[in-house]
Amino acid sequence: MRKRIIVFVMITMIFAVVFAGGAREEKGPVELNWYAHQSTFNNTQEQIIAEFNKEYPNIQVNLIELPENTTDKLQALLIALRSGDNSIDFFNADVTWTPVFAASGLIENLDEKFPASEQKAFLPSTIDAATYDGHVWGIPFRTDAGVLYYRKDLLSKYNKPVPTTWEELKDTALEIVTAEKAAGNEMYGLAGSMKQYEGLTCNAVEWFYSNGGSVIDEKGNININSPNNVEILSLIREMVELELFPSGVLSYGSGDARASMFQGNQVFLRAWPKAYALSMNPDNSSVVDLLGVAELPKGPNGTRGHSTLGGWQLFLSKNSTNKEASLKFMKFYSSEYAMRLHAINDSYLPARRSLYSDSEVLAANPFFGMIEDVLTNAVPRPKSPFYAEISAIIQVEVQNALNGNKTVEQALADAQTEMEKIDK
Amino acid sequence: MIKRKYDKAVFYLFSLFFILLIGFPFFWQVSNSFKLEREIFNIKWLPTVFTMDNYVGAFSRQPLLEFLTNSLFIAGMATILALTLGSMTAYAVARTEIRGKKILLLVILSVSLMPPIVIISPIYNIMRAGHLLNSYWGLIIVNTLFCLTTAVWFLSSYFQTIPMELEDAASIDGASPFQCFALIILPIVAPGIFTVGILAFIQAWNEYLFALVMNPIRIKTVTVGLKMYEADNYIPWGPLMAASVVIVVPLIFVVLLLQKRIVGGLMSGGLKE
């Protein structure tokens, strides 16, 4: 009798262990590796993870910071993803990377997991940027569009309206700069992030499109060398020669461009919307409450100004072993809650339509009201698996044109030739 | 008499100029590491308000301590490996009758002269296949390759200068070849090995190209890590200068401590082929 009881107990124990062990395997804590942006001073990313954990305490999200510079991010991600291991589950991706990653086979296509019914809630341009080759590859969480900042006080002092054309901007800037310099004040007309990096491509695309030009046409042919592009780039170069830009502008990142505006020495600034929140911080800015936001101007031959569409989305790595859990977080990070938090804390433009009429968001960023129009008319940068090379060519040749190394005509002609050589 | 005075003045003038030229960037680096941001932007020689903020920032903005320990481990292991294999190779080349010495030395010399860019992509692929990217050992192995060239280069001449009679005497007494190597020769060359070790360590510590390509996400070395402070927005010069002081001071300390050996090593190695 005792023997049977012992056997029975042992069998029960074995069953219990097996069951419990198996159960533990299913519901155990999952660790996800999220390759994300560097933390801001608001630690918004971390806050969102904490909130996510309230609903999913068993999913641990490790935030791994990518390098700050977008090109360095791409380099690091390609190196990590191509190593084939599963150390990346999902990552932040720039809008221009969709063709690159899609063509390389490194990410998971999300047609099923992120269906059209869900896509409807997002701004169409963000979904467009996440789409390539008929499939959707990413879930957008942030969008962006370059805007024109202006000094409200300076414009009213000189009785000038907000310029709607580049010519007008040049004339206004020239007048104000000349007058201020005569009065002994340091003053510049305009700055943008024009060093040799992606920021310059964003500026250049805005110039081209604002004058009816482009880089690649709908059929995929290169048309960067067009009379419209020559015209507008010559206008910008003229502004460089008139010293309306600070002398070091061709080595300015977005921070440097903001700096001269924030020090109070500049009339106009082309920057992303997040500069607004930064301008309201008295520690770094002497122009608190003095900045107005407007749409970018148009060129002589353009119909309207166009902003470059920026923004970020989440891609899911093909080699991730935690795809279900990853998608849960990806959806959470692109939910209204997360986007609202980023909008209020960091002036990030949400990718969801509803938030543009959200009272909290608008209270923190009053100019978001006019942003929707800008976003609808924003233009994406050239969509191509070879985007990195195309952008690099634009950067070099535009710099060559602006610093006088080549004539504008020569620079654009060379850009055309070089781009046509890619993939030949 | 006059000529002598003239010479002396020239020497000291030169020394002053030399010290200023070399020392000024370091002075500037240290001075700015203690400044508040507004004083960095307003260009003052010395901070009027001393602050440790930048040093706090150096460690908090980026895992500087992690970078330092990564570099220490990687450079350290690479040095140990390079010295071990290097002594063995140098001994074999300088003191045994193996064939193919010339080819081996030629290959080693070519590697030290070759632009690393030539092999970076295949090495990346090899490391990728071996799952050694973003790891310690991947970089250790690569650094061993380069440090090995330095080690063999310098050690060959050291090994050559020891007279064969010592080993002959030992083997007559019954010592095996390995015992000759380990117990007779090595102790004699030990100072040289130590010196070469310092050179190799500094070489591995300062390596940037492979560290960037192979470990861009995890296990970053100090050289790659320093670049992480750079943001698209702006470069936080205060914390960056503080971080670079933290990186440089131990190096300078070590160099000063071991300067006799380093100077001796560099000066003798530079002449020999």
Add this chain to the structure above:
Amino acid sequence: MTRKQMGYLFITPTILIFAILAVYPVMETIGLSFFKSRLQYGNVKMFVGLGNFGRLFTTARFYISLRFTILFTVLTVSIEVGLGLLFAQFMNMDYKGKSFLRVIVLIPWAIPTIVSGFIWRFMVNDQYGILNYILLSLGVIDNFIPWLSQPVTASAVLLFADIWKTTPYVSLLVLAGLQNIQKSQLEAAAIDGAGSFQRYFHVVFPALKPVLATATLFRLIQSFKVYTIIVALTNGGPANSTESLTLYTLRTYFDAGNYGYGAALATVTFIISILIALMFLKVIQNKISI
């Protein structure tokens, strides 16, 4: 085990490392240069013979990069060796503190290039750089110069940063050579009535030739692969005017994902590097035997 057997055993690990990590990669790079291979094509490779090289030799960017790299190499090496020679004279003078000089000299050599690069970048900044400040105070310039925004000044800064870092090391090498010159040779020449200039040219300089030759050769090869200092200071800008061959190749590999073309670039870089070495050796009439 005989000595010879032990010898073979000893060199085996080294041979393995060099075979796998050096010889094989070189062959693979050269081999890949004949193919079209890109990230965007997945794992597909197409044989194109000399196609990549054809493209290379008709691309302006290659020539800009080559020109910059060669100019940089020639200028840095000639200035460094020249200054090194000059400095070594002073360092050889027998006064108190000369060993202190020798130590100071080590410091630029010992620190990572990326660190010194950042310090220089800070010092030449166009808004708060100390260099501009000093020049303005001395009245040499009227306005702060945006050093890194213009091709010529950016190149100058790169040159200077490299010279600052490496000249001390070169002086040390030359100093070693100087010290090896037998005192007796100098004294003999003096007794023969040679003035100091003659002594210099007929005794010192010829004796220094091997050292100078070695130093120059090594510096030539090292300068040619310049990369790190550029990343720290200009990142190839403005407008690719300071993009060295190594930087160009690296971008081609890892930014554009163009592996085949990158391999061709690497191969050409390698060949030019070898040519430079050979050319130099010929000029120096073979004082070094390998």
